[in-house]
Amino acid sequence: MPPVNPIPEFLYGTAWKEDRTAGLTERAIRAGFRGIDTANQRRHYFEAGVGEGLAAVYRAGIVTRADLFLQTKFTYQRGQDHRLPYDPAASLSTQVAQSMASSLEHLGTDHVDSYVLHGPSSNYEWTEQDSEVWEAMRKERDAGHTRLLGVSNVSLQHLEQMEQSRVELPAFVQNRCYARLGWDRNVRLFCQERKIIYQGFSLLTANVEIIRHPLIDSLVARHGVGPAQIIFAFARAVGMWPLTGTTDDEHMKQDLAGVRVKLSEEAVRDIESLAG
Numbered sequence: 001m002p003p004v005n006p007i008p009e010f011l012y013g014t015a016w017k018e019d020r021t022a023g024l025t026e027r028a029i030r031a032g033f034r035g036i037d038t039a040n041q042r043r044h045y046f047e048a049g050v051g052e053g054l055a056a057v058y059r060a061g062i063v064t065r066a067d068l069f070l071q072t073k074f075t076y077q078r079g080q081d082h083r084l085p086y087d088p089a090a091s092l093s094t095q096v097a098q099s100m101a102s103s104l105e106h107l108g109t110d111h112v113d114s115y116v117l118h119g120p121s122s123n124y125e126w127t128e129q130d131s132e133v134w135e136a137m138r139k140e141r142d143a144g145h146t147r148l149l150g151v152s153n154v155s156l157q158h159l160e161q162m163e164q165s166r167v168e169l170p171a172f173v174q175n176r177c178y179a180r181l182g183w184d185r186n187v188r189l190f191c192q193e194r195k196i197i198y199q200g201f202s203l204l205t206a207n208v209e210i211i212r213h214p215l216i217d218s219l220v221a222r223h224g225v226g227p228a229q230i231i232f233a234f235a236r237a238v239g240m241w242p243l244t245g246t247t248d249d250e251h252m253k254q255d256l257a258g259v260r261v262k263l264s265e266e267a268v269r270d271i272e273s274l275a276g
Contacts, residue, residue: 005069005113008034009259013245014050021046024247025053030062031252037243039073039118040103042083047106055108065109072103073118096136100145115146119153126161156186174199179210182275192239200240203231210274229258237268
């Protein structure tokens with residue numbers, strides 16, 4: 001199996017973009033993004049549109065498939081609308097295989113770099129259904145259709161139950177990250193101790209009150225960047241791999257340029273303390 005493509009410093013998220021998906025995917029890659037996050041969930045994503053954007057940049061010679069880190073997801077029926085990527089009457093294992101085959105067709109590739117369970121079947125526990133899906137996802141990896149596996153929208157309890165069940169832990173955890181809830185500190189610590197990469201999304205939209213905080217204003221003035229770049233710099237400093245879904249070309253450039261922003265340890269601690 002070929003190696004996993006290099007993990008870039010930013011993921012570009014493609015949710016909620018509908019008929020703009022192809023154009024925004026192309027623009028993000030032209031701006032410099034090399035990680036693309038999507039899902040085979042037509043309710044919130046247009047995965048085929050991502051594939052159209054990828055095809056455009058390949059044709060233009062901007063990148064090759066080997067330059068990109070592509071991540072998609074399997075979504076249970078309860079998270080879907082009527083446009084399902086699998087037969088709802090089939091077993092969960094078959095649904096995973098059908099969803100993966102559909103994703104590979106949408107994205108015009110023979111493999112993705114990361115395949116993520118788009119949330120466990122229960123909000124409270126890791127279920128037998130999750131174990132069946134996870135095993136089916138492992139088989140997709142063994143078949144060469146993905147390099148790594150992840151889980152999204154999980155609690156610490158889910159992860160602890162996975163560990164207690166002795167199932168293979170994910171390479172990635174992807175969660176919405178709220179400052180008022182400690183920036184998901186307990187889950188991040190679990191991941192850090194087990195060398196799981198934590199992907200944080202909605203870092204801006206879930207934390208509007210933090211972006212407007214005087215501390216962030218002072219760091220903006222000190223570093224000469226925007227508040228988004230301060231939040232993303234904080235995320236990287238505490239071990240998060242940030243996602244951004246901006247639709248603005250200038251913000252795309254600013255976000256990528258913000259990778260060079262390095263916050264002091266004191267600033268990082270101060271931002272993390274804003275959770276209180």
